[in-house]
Amino acid sequence: MSLAVARKPLRADAARNVDKIITAARQCFREFGPDVPLQTIAMTAGVGPATLFRNFADKEELVLAALNRQLRLTVDPVIEGALADIDAAAGLFRVMESLMDASSADANLLGAVAGRRELLTGITGSLMESISVLLVRGQGQGSLRPDISMTDMFRLLAMLIGVVDTMEPGSDAWRRPLALVEDAIRTTRPARPLPPHVPVPAATTPAAPPLAALEDPELG
Structure with missing residues (x-):
């Protein structure tokens, strides 16, 4: 990236x-x-x-450099493994898990560029391309719903990353909504309980999801 x-x-x-x-x-x-x-x-x-x-030159450039490095170090290796995995759906959810983990760890970095769509596009393009590849493979393997589009995936990721604004910094409260998304887009619901429920902090103020700043691959 x-x-x-x-x-x-x-x-x-x-x-x-x-x-x-x-x-x-x-x-x-x-x-x-x-x-x-x-x-x-x-x-x-x-x-x-x-x-x-x-x-x-400014704070935005520094923030993007920091985000870019963290995605390269933490998410890119997961993407490489996912693309090599024979089970595309399993690989897709590992990528989504690594993205959510990185988003939680650097929530304030994401917050510093929230809403700046054109700035984030350059460091997330290959992520969305890889997700597209895994989605199509998983649909071909019959493990992911055939009616899910990349526009759907874009919006689901935006919603998931928005979860970071509703939890304590560094929390893994995102695991439960990610499991719910997995249940929704797999052709067969996994036979496992949902991760534990984590209450929303009382002081939390909802904010715009940082991924709303990204370029929708289908809507342009």
């Missing part, structure tokens, strides 16, 4: 600074929320503001 704007190769020292800034960004967003100042991120990374702005 590559960033929409390609980066030029960096010198070793510059690459180390970029790595430190991205690592600090994830830490700061987790600790302080989506509105954390860039100066705080630079201080945490141990670099000056000028170094940060030399590598990232």
Whole structure:
């Protein structure tokens, strides 16, 4: 999953600074929320503001770089395994599980770009392409409903990632709604109980699902 704007190769020292800034960004967003100042991120990374702005023009570019790295590290290996799996449906749900796990871990990063459709498209295109491949394979194998479209999958993912806004940071409360989605799109409901129910935190305020920012592969 590559960033929409390609980066030029960096010198070793510059690459180390970029790595430190991205690592600090994830830490700061987790600790302080989506509105954390860039100066705080630079201080945490141990670099000056000028170094940060030399590598990232604004907060959005930094957030996308951090999201891109985490998707590459945590979701891409799962996608590779899923595409190689003879059971396409099982592979599809492993990909969805890894995406939800990453979304929960970096909820504040997603919140920082929520609603910016054109910005997220560049780092999620290959994810949707892989999901499309797995969906078609699963339908051909008879394990996924034949009437499910990629527009349906896009909206289901948007709803699932919106679940992150209704749970405590780092929680795995998303497992129950993901299981419900699996029950809905498989041709045969899995013979297993639903994951435990997790109450919605009292202080939670509903927000727009971050995946609403993505490009619908069929609707354009």
